[in-house]
Amino acid sequence: MTHASVESPLSTRDVILDSAQDFIQSFGYVGFSYRDVAAAIGIRAPTIHYYFPTKADLGRAVAERYGARFRAVRDEACAAASPTKALEIYAQLFRESLANRDRVCLFGMLMAGGKGAPDGVQEAAIAFFDENIDWLAARFDEARAARDADLGSVPPRHAAKMFFAGLEGAMVVANASRRLADFDDAAGALLGMWKRAPL
Amino acid sequence: MTHASVESPLSTRDVILDSAQDFIQSFGYVGFSYRDVAAAIGIRAPTIHYYFPTKADLGRAVAERYGARFRAVRDEACAAASPTKALEIYAQLFRESLANRDRVCLFGMLMAGGKGAPDGVQEAAIAFFDENIDWLAARFDEARAARDADLGSVPPRHAAKMFFAGLEGAMVVANASRRLADFDDAAGALLGMWKRAPL
């Protein structure tokens, strides 16, 4: 074991990605420039072109890393949890991003800038959305099978789409209002609805 | 009665607002320019400055008009409807914007571009979100009082925040995936959850 990810200082490439992600989550893809990133991390703009020839390349790299990281964090955080507990932890992951860093889901931000996002990013966003909805649908399915959730006539996959869309929307609303309670109330309702009739 | 709104051709000001709204809903506030709008409607860019001295003025005017229009359309469409039917119609309003014009909620778009939006727009967005959540909370409250909805232990206002956030998020997801079913499934679950146990 090399401990590379623990010991090695952040490479220039990683620092660029960190800063670019930060800017995209704050101002969107069209709302930041190479100069912004360069100034933020103390290098010159053309240096970024060495790592990411075009802005689209940078956008795609940020999106790719974010998707992989979110998936890893989610799977690790929910590994030992029951289906219903996993849903709570999942909502908590979004809440922490909002509460600790004032940041909204990267793909929510990227897709709200819709037709302005570079080629490849929309496909990555769809993949991210689909993978998360698949994952959530599996949890709803397990919860229902274990009689931990009463979805009534709502298919688990539809509940998953509702849950995911609800969290994405709640992040946008709460980020605008600057009231974390707006997120908590919506997430609480999302989690409280189907456990209304505990068995 | 003058029929002014029916007879008069669209003023330059209105045409500018229409086009600007279109661009904002497609590319976000930072994603369009005066030249884009001018080219789209067949005038020259400086003409826009005559009506809206700065881009921030234009952004604020689009936001203001959108909020007032949405409220009027909503109130008219739901005037004669039962509380639960009103919620269905409300969801339908968002669906139509997505299905007919490929457009997402203006304020969702504006706030996703977060810190890039001009002064005044964030306040307008919060007001829009709050007013809609108030309106939805009143419908959930009426529906519960009429025993048309079983919210369990979820407060009507929390259900309203969930419902609104769910629709906003579903628009973003469905707009990205270009699958209207993603919106319909989420909206269906949002509408189907609390009517699970019809009385």
Place this chain on the structure above:
DNA sequence: GTCTATAAGATGATAGAC
């Protein structure tokens, strides 16, 4: 790898003719 210098074009905005 990171820099300076710079190109080529877009941007918000203004001045002033008509």
Place this chain on the structure above:
DNA sequence: GTCTATCATCTTATAGAC
């Protein structure tokens, strides 16, 4: 009211020195 002409600034991106 709408135009042409123009400005200062910012944008992405490249060439080439170190």
